Amino acid sequence: MFKKAETNSIAKKRTIADDIRKDYKRNKYVIQMAIPVFLYYLIFRYIPMCGISIAFFDYNIAGGFFESSFVGLKHFKDFLTGFYAARTIRNTLLISLMQLAIGFPIPIIFALLLNEVRSKKFKSTVQTLSYLPHFISLVVVCGLIINFTGEKGIINDIVELFGGERKNLLMEPQYFRWIYVISGVWQEMGWGAIIYLAALAGIDPFLYEAATMDGAGRFKQTLYVTLPGIAPTIIVMLILNVGKMMTVGSDKIILLYNANTYETADVISSFVYRRGIVESNYSYSTAVNLFNSVINIILITLTNYISRTVSENSLW
Amino acid sequence: MKKKIFSTMCVVTAFALLLSGCGGKKNSAKQEFSVDKVEFPVTEDITLKIWTANVNNAVANYSEMGCYKEMTKNTGIKTEFIHPTAGQVAEQFNIMIASKEYPDIIERFGASYQGGYAKGFKDGVIYDLNELIDKYAPNLKGIYDTHPELRMASSSDDGKIYEIPFIRGGGNVKTNRGLVIRKDYLDKFGIAVPETMDDWYNMLTEFKNNGIEYPFASTSSMFQKECFIGAFGINFGYFVEDGKVKYGQYDERYKDYIKTMAKWYSEGLLDSEITINNDSKALDSKVINSGAGAFVASLGGGIGGYLTEFEKTNDGKDLVAAPYPVMNKGDVAYIIQRDNTVISGSGSSITTGSQYPEYAMAFLDYAYSQEGHMLMNFGVEGESYEMVDGYPKFTEYVTKNPDGKSMAKAGSEFARSFTWGTFMQDTRYGEQFYSRPQQQEALKVWSKTVDEASKKAPVIQGKLSPEETAEIATMENEIKTYTDEMYSKWITGKSDVEADFDKYISQLKSLGIERCIEVYQAAHDRYIERYPELSKSIELELSSEFFK
Numbered sequence: 001m002f003k004k005a006e007t008n009s010i011a012k013k014r015t016i017a018d019d020i021r022k023d024y025k026r027n028k029y030v031i032q033m034a035i036p037v038f039l040y041y042l043i044f045r046y047i048p049m050c051g052i053s054i055a056f057f058d059y060n061i062a063g064g065f066f067e068s069s070f071v072g073l074k075h076f077k078d079f080l081t082g083f084y085a086a087r088t089i090r091n092t093l094l095i096s097l098m099q100l101a102i103g104f105p106i107p108i109i110f111a112l113l114l115n116e117v118r119s120k121k122f123k124s125t126v127q128t129l130s131y132l133p134h135f136i137s138l139v140v141v142c143g144l145i146i147n148f149t150g151e152k153g154i155i156n157d158i159v160e161l162f163g164g165e166r167k168n169l170l171m172e173p174q175y176f177r178w179i180y181v182i183s184g185v186w187q188e189m190g191w192g193a194i195i196y197l198a199a200l201a202g203i204d205p206f207l208y209e210a211a212t213m214d215g216a217g218r219f220k221q222t223l224y225v226t227l228p229g230i231a232p233t234i235i236v237m238l239i240l241n242v243g244k245m246m247t248v249g250s251d252k253i254i255l256l257y258n259a260n261t262y263e264t265a266d267v268i269s270s271f272v273y274r275r276g277i278v279e280s281n282y283s284y285s286t287a288v289n290l291f292n293s294v295i296n297i298i299l300i301t302l303t304n305y306i307s308r309t310v311s312e313n314s315l316w
Numbered sequence: 317m318k319k320k321i322f323s324t325m326c327v328v329t330a331f332a333l334l335l336s337g338c339g340g341k342k343n344s345a346k347q348e349f350s351v352d353k354v355e356f357p358v359t360e361d362i363t364l365k366i367w368t369a370n371v372n373n374a375v376a377n378y379s380e381m382g383c384y385k386e387m388t389k390n391t392g393i394k395t396e397f398i399h400p401t402a403g404q405v406a407e408q409f410n411i412m413i414a415s416k417e418y419p420d421i422i423e424r425f426g427a428s429y430q431g432g433y434a435k436g437f438k439d440g441v442i443y444d445l446n447e448l449i450d451k452y453a454p455n456l457k458g459i460y461d462t463h464p465e466l467r468m469a470s471s472s473d474d475g476k477i478y479e480i481p482f483i484r485g486g487g488n489v490k491t492n493r494g495l496v497i498r499k500d501y502l503d504k505f506g507i508a509v510p511e512t513m514d515d516w517y518n519m520l521t522e523f524k525n526n527g528i529e530y531p532f533a534s535t536s537s538m539f540q541k542e543c544f545i546g547a548f549g550i551n552f553g554y555f556v557e558d559g560k561v562k563y564g565q566y567d568e569r570y571k572d573y574i575k576t577m578a579k580w581y582s583e584g585l586l587d588s589e590i591t592i593n594n595d596s597k598a599l600d601s602k603v604i605n606s607g608a609g610a611f612v613a614s615l616g617g618g619i620g621g622y623l624t625e626f627e628k629t630n631d632g633k634d635l636v637a638a639p640y641p642v643m644n645k646g647d648v649a650y651i652i653q654r655d656n657t658v659i660s661g662s663g664s665s666i667t668t669g670s671q672y673p674e675y676a677m678a679f680l681d682y683a684y685s686q687e688g689h690m691l692m693n694f695g696v697e698g699e700s701y702e703m704v705d706g707y708p709k710f711t712e713y714v715t716k717n718p719d720g721k722s723m724a725k726a727g728s729e730f731a732r733s734f735t736w737g738t739f740m741q742d743t744r745y746g747e748q749f750y751s752r753p754q755q756q757e758a759l760k761v762w763s764k765t766v767d768e769a770s771k772k773a774p775v776i777q778g779k780l781s782p783e784e785t786a787e788i789a790t791m792e793n794e795i796k797t798y799t800d801e802m803y804s805k806w807i808t809g810k811s812d813v814e815a816d817f818d819k820y821i822s823q824l825k826s827l828g829i830e831r832c833i834e835v836y837q838a839a840h841d842r843y844i845e846r847y848p849e850l851s852k853s854i855e856l857e858l859s860s861e862f863f864k
Contacts, residue, residue, distance in 0.1 A: 060439060061410055061413050061414050061430060062413055062414075062416075062436070062439040062440065062441045063439055063440075064414070067439075078790060082790070082794065083794045083798070083827060084794060084797065151588060151589070167588075168588065168589060168592075170592070171589075171591075171592060171808060173810075258591070258592040258804070259591065259592070259800040259801050259803065259804040260591060260592060260801075260804040260805065260808060260810070262797065262800075262801045263801065266797075274793065274797070275790075275793050281430070281789075
């Protein structure tokens with residue numbers, strides 16, 4: 001009995017090594033091709049994660065890791081008990097939610113509309129024009145926004161035409177989020193629609209024929225054939241977007257906000273920029289970003305779970 | 317996923333524990349030097365690497381600048397400048413520090429290093445220069461020995477010296493900004509140059525009623541700090557009054573100031589973007605194209621630049637400088653725009669990575685010798701300046717450049733006086749750079765207030781220790797965000813200062829303003845106690861004293 005078990009385990013061991021060898025022999029080239037990718041992720045994505053540890057230290061740039069002192073959760077406490085923590089978190093979430101509510105469905109609607117256009121020339125022209133703004137540098141886009149919303153800008157020209165009063169819109173806190181979200185939609189609408197257009201192209205044309213035979217009109221076809229056809233794509237995009245909930249990029253905020261609009265515009269990343277980067281307080285900014293990432297992971301897991309139970313579509 | 321998070325956390329914690337176990341080793345600066353005396357020209361082959369921003373790109377590398385080429389000839393020490401890309405100075409600085417490949421000399425070290433000079437010394441990045449100055453800097457030591465207060469002004473809280481300073485050689489290179497009014501408007505409407513706040517109000521109203529689009533324009537930061545707040549006896553941020561440190565935005569008088577400015581704003585006397593637009597190009601356009609009535613302008617690019625533009629159209633546009641406004645006639649304005657004699661933070665530090673700290677010191681000291689002084693200020697004799705009856709006169713290449721370059725740019729091909737550096741800026745440079753009568757007049761008008769104000773109220777002194785800086789950093793940051801926000805709301809009329817002010821004060825209290833003031837008070841007191849005769853240095857005319 002005892003002897004048998006021993007030989008068994010030896011036999012097993014041999015099998016694993018054999019398996020690997022066999023596998024390597026069979027998939028030699030695939031594995032070799034995968035090595036650079038694996039190394040890339042290891043070196044540029046996983047090893048730098050160790051850098052997260054500076055969130056728990058008072059990082060000393062001249063001394064490096066070994067001369068930084070361990071401070072535990074001090075930086076997290078600093079951020080969460082700070083005077084502006086509640087406001088920046090609220091602003092971040094509100095802007096994210098607005099982006100999700102407005103910026104998420106619009107590319108889908110746009111793709112559906114574009115799909116109904118018969119003229120190929122018209123379709124491709126509209127599509128090209130719509131994703132051009134995506135390639136304009138953010139600084140230029142913000143320059144445009146500042147000009148358009150300024151006291152002498154085109155938006156105020158229109159407002160005045162209808163009897164309104166001229167004012168610099170970027171100085172009014174109540175407009176900031178709208179300006180931010182709508183300009184974002186303008187810039188990314190066409191680009192965001194590309195993935196849906198690709199999904200649309202993949203729907204089997206026979207389904208439409210069958211639907212027509214059953215007496216479905218254009219609208220009904222969209223509702224019962226097209227939408228279910230791209231539903232998996234929509235779900236995946238939704239999950240990914242929810243995963244960015246706590247992240248509103250600092251660049252655009254910093255280019256557009258000012259002391260007048262802090263109360264609606266100051267988000268976590270812009271606050272961290274002023275507090276962490278400008279004053280080179282790396283530990284603090286790392287801590288805040290780590291905090292963000294943890295919440296993002298929780299959100300993405302949650303959405304994925306809900307989606308899996310409700311619709312059977314999910315990321316994993 | 318849970319597993320992944322868990323394992324990541326494990327790795328992070330393990331790493332953290334590992335790191336906390338190490339540390340404690342400090343690479344303190346060794347203070348042993350290989351030679352006892354540096355004599356020029358040196359026989360060794362030495363190239364000093366110097367880190368500094370290339371301010372106006374007049375030359376691709378400062379080592380091509382006329383003054384440095386000559387200095388290399390005279391001292392035998394070669395230079396190689398490292399210029400960070402504009403806009404990425406902070407990042408590149410940090411990479412340089414983190415890689416531990418320090419150049420020999422770093423200019424403006426304290427501004428970029430987290431925690432400032434004192435922390436840099438503690439971390440073993442830069443030298444305490446006391447010993448190096450005594451041994452290898454005879455010229456600078458001579459200046460310091462005659463004026464010990466200068467040495468004090470460039471010393472840290474505990475008597476260490478981290479930088480060789482940039483010194484303003486006299487009055488006319490210390491003030492360079494102030495209030496300016498369109499003289500032709502004043503003549504047209506029959507108004508005298510305003511002195512009191514009421515005069516200003518009446519003048520701006522008159523401008524407004526006569527259809528001038530921007531009665532008063534300024535960039536937002538200069539408007540806050542340098543325009544009208546002085547008339548109310550306070551200053552923005554920390555200031556000293558009767559030996560007590562105060563914070564402008566946390567003062568009863570601040571309410572009156574805000575009330576006045578909010579009134580002006582609501583009546584359209586101030587540019588509507590005055591709280592948000594800090595872009596000097598926008599201001600230029602308001603002055604040149606939209607005919608702004610009064611504004612803040614610098615002596616060189618401001619008054620000089622605007623007048624050059626005005627001359628192109630040749631329709632009688634002219635400028636006149638106004639003194640800093642006061643409440644009642646005969647008062648002394650409290651606010652001043654004036655640099656100290658020793659500009660702290662603009663000098664050069666020597667790093668512990670330097671192989672030749674003693675040569676670096678001697679090289680920096682050369683700028684304080686007679687020859688070096690002329691090179692740094694006026695460039696190369698025969699090229700950028702000529703000696704006319706013992707007076708260094710800039711050549712036409714600099715003053716009226718054949719390629720149409722501005723004086724600052726043409727001059728910067730030869731000398732560093734047009735920007736900043738590690739030397740003593742000469743008043744004879746100021747005399748020639750500000751050559752128009754309006755500029756000379758402005759200098760006189762502003763300097764007068766400045767002199768009176770400096771006598772009345774000394775500037776806040778003292779430097780915080782690294783511990784103090786770290787302690788109040790968070791508080792100061794939140795206070796700044798809060799005060800900026802309320803300031804904008806009040807001025808633009810989105811909120812009423814009368815209703816908010818008590819709440820505002822108690823909010824500042826809970827953000828820790830009292831503690832911040834306490835810290836600055838302590839630093840100020842330490843300084844005054846150590847160097848009681850400090851105010852002496854304010855009126856020095858150094859460049860004529862040392863360099864003829």
